[in-house]
Amino acid sequence: MADYEAHLNSLPDKLYKDSVYYFSKDRLANVYQGFFAFGLNDLGRDDRWKEWDVARCGLFFRKEAKNDAKAVKWDNDLWIEVNDYLIKNLFERFEDFKLYLNSLPEAHLFKNSHPNDELYFFMFTTTTVFLYYHELGHIIQYDKSSQKQITEEMNAALTKIDFDIMKHACEYDSDEFAANFLYEQIAGNFITKSKLKSRQVLKAMITTSIAAIFVLFEMLDDGFQLPVYFEEKSHPNSLIRTIAITGLVLNKMEEEFGTKYEITQSDVIKRAFQIVVPLLGSGYSMKNFYDALNLEKKGIVNYSTKLRKIRDQFDWMAGVKLKKRSLNATNK
Numbered sequence: 001m002a003d004y005e006a007h008l009n010s011l012p013d014k015l016y017k018d019s020v021y022y023f024s025k026d027r028l029a030n031v032y033q034g035f036f037a038f039g040l041n042d043l044g045r046d047d048r049w050k051e052w053d054v055a056r057c058g059l060f061f062r063k064e065a066k067n068d069a070k071a072v073k074w075d076n077d078l079w080i081e082v083n084d085y086l087i088k089n090l091f092e093r094f095e096d097f098k099l100y101l102n103s104l105p106e107a108h109l110f111k112n113s114h115p116n117d118e119l120y121f122f123m124f125t126t127t128t129v130f131l132y133y134h135e136l137g138h139i140i141q142y143d144k145s146s147q148k149q150i151t152e153e154m155n156a157a158l159t160k161i162d163f164d165i166m167k168h169a170c171e172y173d174s175d176e177f178a179a180n181f182l183y184e185q186i187a188g189n190f191i192t193k194s195k196l197k198s199r200q201v202l203k204a205m206i207t208t209s210i211a212a213i214f215v216l217f218e219m220l221d222d223g224f225q226l227p228v229y230f231e232e233k234s235h236p237n238s239l240i241r242t243i244a245i246t247g248l249v250l251n252k253m254e255e256e257f258g259t260k261y262e263i264t265q266s267d268v269i270k271r272a273f274q275i276v277v278p279l280l281g282s283g284y285s286m287k288n289f290y291d292a293l294n295l296e297k298k299g300i301v302n303y304s305t306k307l308r309k310i311r312d313q314f315d316w317m318a319g320v321k322l323k324k325r326s327l328n329a330t331n332k
Contacts, residue, residue: 001029004036004060011058012077021063021084028091032061035087035128039080042132057139059132061087067219068154069131071138075147080135087128089219094124094212097279104275106204113194113201123212126182130213133181137174137318155221156234163231165310170317171235172244172307177318179245182209183252199261203271206249206263211272214242215279224280226288228296230303239292243269244304 001024008020023032039059058079062070067089069082094101098120101107107119114122131153138151151170186205194201217238218224228237235241246268253263273289293300311317315324 001033003040004033007036007040007058008060011060011079012074014074014077015058015060015072015079015081019062019064021061023061023084026084028088031091031124032084032087034125035082035132036061038129039132042136057136066154067222068152069135070153071135071142071151073139073142073146073149078139078142080132080139082131082135086219090127090216091124093215093219093279094120100278101275104208106208106275109196109201109204110208112196113189113205119208123208123215126185126209126212127216129185130178130182131216133178134174137177138170140177140318140321141170141173141316143316152234153220155225158233163233165231165307167234168231168236169307169310172241172304173311173317173319175241175245176248176311177322179248180252180319180322182213182245183249185209186249187253187256199263202253202261203263203268206246206253207268207271208275210242210246210249210268211275213245214238214272214276217241218276218280224284224288226292228292228300230299236303236307240300240304242272243300246272 001022005022008017011017021032023029026032036059043057043059058077060079060081061084062081064083065085066083067086069080069086072079072081098118101120101123102118104119110117110119110122134153135151142149186202186209190197190202190205221235221238224239225233225237228239230237230240243265246265250263250265250268253261274286277284277286277289311319314320
């Protein structure tokens with residue numbers, strides 16, 4: 001907690017320090033500290049900031065009763081803030097279904113690489129890693145010439161008039177940026193920790209990670225939004241986002257392992273949703289999922305392609321910068 005307080009004291013007063021959440025007496029204090037330590041360690045990598053030309057960035061928790069996180073640029077100051085309400089709700093969602101999640105076949109395969117951990121906690125930490133990198137993606141996107149920019153993750157309902165496709169493109173970009181690091185986490189667990197290098201183990205790691213991300217989106221979206229929408233709201237539909245992230249993770253897997261494991265996008269999405277349905281509450285079923293996919297499959301592909309083409313036009317996008325960074329590293 002001392003490092004958290006020291007970090008807060010180093011940040012500008014303009015971030016409304018009166019509403020900062022101090023977690024030392026929270027029952028999830030270790031969870032908050034783990035999230036903060038992970039982010040602070042990543043933000044301390046000077047090589048990354050020099051290459052992406054981004055100034056120092058802060059990270060803290062805000063006490064606010066809504067499921068939300070923000071990436072903020074105010075003058076020359078940058079910070080990521082995550083509401084304590086979101087952290088608690090995410091953790092409790094997975095914790096409430098601990099017995100169910102730990103009974104899954106994937107949980108037994110997971111023990112192969114994480115013998116001292118439980119699947120429910122791994123899925124929760126997966127959401128925090130993804131959320132952190134998604135917010136970092138927005139920080140990298142921000143225009144230096146603009147004095148104040150704020151991106152919220154709570155998926156606001158907007159009219160057709162208020163809809164902004166560039167906002168959707170930026171969200172798609174931040175998702176892709178975060179998905180690269182999600183894959184790094186999965187591959188790292190599989191390569192360095194897993195005693196058994198099999199298709200079943202790798203698929204279990206990917207599927208449970210994707211299921212966890214879907215829970216995060218559902219929470220930020222205030223429920224799984226059906227029917228699938230396109231040019232509406234502040235963020236793309238959670239199903240569109242989940243399918244796009246799955247595709248990127250599997251493409252990265254194929255780049256690294258070739259066709260050795262033959263894990264398909266449809267298999268991962270289907271199994272991830274089977275895992276998630278009990279966590280979504282009443283009113284959701286596999287039929288909801290299949291109906292949505294069958295009705296809008298072509299539209300989902302076309303809209304994802306449209307957003308990616310828009311994103312690729314701008315060299316300030318985080319995903320574009322990451323690709324260039326990876327290419328430069330490969331060519332050295």
